[in-house]
Amino acid sequence: MSADETSFMKSLFxxxxxxxxxFPYPEMDPEEKETVAMIVDNLHKFAESEVxxxxxxxxxxxxxxxxxxxxxxxxxxxxxxxxxxxxGLSASAYARVIQEVASIDGSLAVTIGAHQSIGLKAILxxxxxxxxxxxxxxxxxxxxxxxxxxxxxGAGSDAASITTRAELSDDGQSYILxxxxxxxxxxxxxxxxxxxxxxxxxxxxxxxxxxxxIVERGEGLTNGPSEEKxxxxxSSTTEIFFEDVKVPVENVLHEAGRGFKVAxxxxxxxxxxLASGCVGMSKKLIKMSTExxxxxxxxxxxxxxxxxxxxxxxRMAAETYALxxxxxxxTGLIDEGVHDYSLESAICKVYGSETLWxxxxxxxxxxxxxxxxxxxxxxxxxxxxxxxxxxxxTNEILRAFIALSGMQSxxxxxxxxxxxxxxxxxxxxxxxxxxxxxxxxxxxxERVERVHPILAGESAVFEEYAAMxxxxxxQTLRKHGRxxxxxxxxxxxxxxxxxxxxxxxxxxxxxxxxxxxKGEKGAEREIHLTVAFRRLAEPRLRDRLGEMxxxxxxxxxxxxxxxxxDGGYPFDVI
Ligand SMILES: Cc1cc2nc3c(=O)[nH]c(=O)nc-3n(C[C@H](O)[C@H](O)[C@H](O)COP(=O)(O)OP(=O)(O)OC[C@H]3O[C@@H](n4cnc5c(N)ncnc54)[C@H](O)[C@@H]3O)c2cc1C
Numbered sequence: 001m002s003a004d005e006t007s008f009m010k011s012l013f014x015x016x017x018x019x020x021x022x023f024p025y026p027e028m029d030p031e032e033k034e035t036v037a038m039i040v041d042n043l044h045k046f047a048e049s050e051v052x053x054x055x056x057x058x059x060x061x062x063x064x065x066x067x068x069x070x071x072x073x074x075x076x077x078x079x080x081x082x083x084x085x086x087x088g089l090s091a092s093a094y095a096r097v098i099q100e101v102a103s104i105d106g107s108l109a110v111t112i113g114a115h116q117s118i119g120l121k122a123i124l125x126x127x128x129x130x131x132x133x134x135x136x137x138x139x140x141x142x143x144x145x146x147x148x149x150x151x152x153x154g155a156g157s158d159a160a161s162i163t164t165r166a167e168l169s170d171d172g173q174s175y176i177l178x179x180x181x182x183x184x185x186x187x188x189x190x191x192x193x194x195x196x197x198x199x200x201x202x203x204x205x206x207x208x209x210x211x212x213x214i215v216e217r218g219e220g221l222t223n224g225p226s227e228e229k230x231x232x233x234x235s236s237t238t239e240i241f242f243e244d245v246k247v248p249v250e251n252v253l254h255e256a257g258r259g260f261k262v263a264x265x266x267x268x269x270x271x272x273x274l275a276s277g278c279v280g281m282s283k284k285l286i287k288m289s290t291e292x293x294x295x296x297x298x299x300x301x302x303x304x305x306x307x308x309x310x311x312x313x314x315r316m317a318a319e320t321y322a323l324x325x326x327x328x329x330x331t332g333l334i335d336e337g338v339h340d341y342s343l344e345s346a347i348c349k350v351y352g353s354e355t356l357w358x359x360x361x362x363x364x365x366x367x368x369x370x371x372x373x374x375x376x377x378x379x380x381x382x383x384x385x386x387x388x389x390x391x392x393x394t395n396e397i398l399r400a401f402i403a404l405s406g407m408q409s410x411x412x413x414x415x416x417x418x419x420x421x422x423x424x425x426x427x428x429x430x431x432x433x434x435x436x437x438x439x440x441x442x443x444x445x446e447r448v449e450r451v452h453p454i455l456a457g458e459s460a461v462f463e464e465y466a467a468m469x470x471x472x473x474x475q476t477l478r479k480h481g482r483x484x485x486x487x488x489x490x491x492x493x494x495x496x497x498x499x500x501x502x503x504x505x506x507x508x509x510x511x512x513x514x515x516x517x518k519g520e521k522g523a524e525r526e527i528h529l530t531v532a533f534r535r536l537a538e539p540r541l542r543d544r545l546g547e548m549x550x551x552x553x554x555x556x557x558x559x560x561x562x563x564x565x566d567g568g569y570p571f572d573v574i
Contacts (some may be wrong), residue, residue, distance in 0.1 A: 026332020119146025
């Protein structure tokens with residue numbers, strides 16, 4: 001099985017540990033490392049001398065001189081190949097730069113992330129040569145800015161139900177676009193939009209399908225005012241209106257009617273940009289905590305000497321190590337040519353946004369009173385961090401996606417069984433008892449061979465729960481078949497177990513590499529973080545993979561139903 005044909009996590013759902021995909025831990029090419037180090041260094045100088053994050057937040061705007069400076073630094077063309085005027089960075093290098101930008105300011109990261117991670121990504125992934133020639137050079141310099149326009153007032157998580165229409169003109173040369181989009185990042189000033197709209201099929205009996213179009217700002221395209229937001233206030237978020245906007249047919253991305261695939265592929269990679277931003281912010285917050293615990297004294301001692309504060313700082317470090325490890329493991333997979341990283345990137349997005357949320361919360365708690373004051377950066381960073389659990393797929397939608405996609409993918413083994421039955425697996429409905437039964441016989445406890453022996457205990461935990469995940473998945477599929485699609489309490493547990501398993505695999509691989517490079521003594525800190533992360537993850541895994549269906553779920557459903565019926569919380573003490 002070649003690396004580009006399989007997914008580590010999809011295989012894991014069937015009990016198969018494809019360790020060749022995650023060992024050795026990927027490393028950036030040395031030359032590229034130097035380029036990134038230079039960009040990071042320039043970013044630091046830029047941040048110190050020119051960026052006032054509090055002002056950006058207060059004035060709800062990024063000064064245009066700052067954006068111009070970022071354009072000059074090449075930050076708008078990071079992922080665009082050199083032949084189109086960009087820096088042509090790998091996925092890992094791009095993530096590392098976004099990490100740094102996010103540590104400086106959330107609004108800056110969201111602005112350049114919306115431009116590259118999602119705005120122009122479809123042109124990179126699906127554009128024809130002519131489309132690339134036409135758009136990428138100006139997007140690379142930042143002369144033109146890109147945006148991604150999917151969400152509509154009636155279609156957020158349920159993106160497939162968008163209603164914006166693109167009707168083919170009578171001469172068949174263009175589409176006429178009508179409709180509107182909401183909450184579009186960079187909407188106030190973007191020049192090039194990747195827009196998703198319904199186009200009619202040649203057959204009038206066929207429901208219009210979603211098509212991705214490159215749409216330039218021009219006649220008929222307008223935007224609403226900037227939305228007032230909780231955080232990332234310097235980023236532009238607006239409504240976009242299309243009124244008879246003429247879009248040439250050559251601006252279709254991929255194929256007419258295949259726009260949903262385009263959107264999903266773009267978001268798969270966009271989620272890694274988001275996760276790397278969460279790495280950057282988390283690291284910055286840990287630094288702020290570290291400084292604060294030494295500066296602030298209570299009861300005659302620096303607060304860092306109290307056990308409860310140490311506990312917070314150590315947990316933040318261990319969870320951030322896991323986040324950083326899984327993010328760069330995934331970008332490394334992309335750089336090695338792995339095509340299917342949809343589960344892994346969704347995992348990085350959920351784990352990244354929730355790790356950051358817990359890190360920002362604990363950092364604010366350590367800062368306590370000053371943490372709550374707007375004069376200090378903590379509350380702004382908390383407001384900035386919050387969006388990550390909402391956009392690019394809410395964490396609920398992504399939990400469902402992780403569980404269902406992991407369960408649906410039968411991996412190579414099931415595909416072969418299915419092929420033998422001449423029945424392609426397209427959905428749960430086709431997972432016959434026979435196929436599922438076959439899967440069961442294939443599920444055996446696999447071993448990880450490449451982990452350094454000093455981490456044998458951690459590796460055993462990974463193996464045990466990887467096997468248990470596969471067993472639980474198989475049992476659940478046998479019992480419920482396609483009904484699993486409606487069982488969100490179970491999906492949540494399966495997704496959370498998958499997240500912790502991917503995190504464990506990532507830290508095992510990374511720390512093994514560190515030991516091989518630096519020896520046990522040299523890699524002592526990585527080993528400590530790995531052991532600490534395993535200790536945090538193990539009880540969660542035990543809980544999630546215990547009983548799949550629980551009486552408590554029924555109780556919670558009943559309570560929710562009653563609360564809906566009561567119109568809220570019904571009790572009072574008077
Ligand atoms: C600041 C900001 C910037 C944005 N930028 C962009 C952009 O550049 N381009 C773009 O296209 N969009 C953008 N969005 C839109 C964003 O992607 C959506 O807000 C997001 O997808 C969620 O949609 P919604 O807000 O309509 O929530 P809803 O879909 O209404 O969901 C409401 C709640 O229900 C939950 N829910 C919904 N369906 C299910 C389900 N099946 N199972 C379980 N729970 C469910 C959700 O998780 C959520 O908690 C942006 C949003 C914001 C706030």
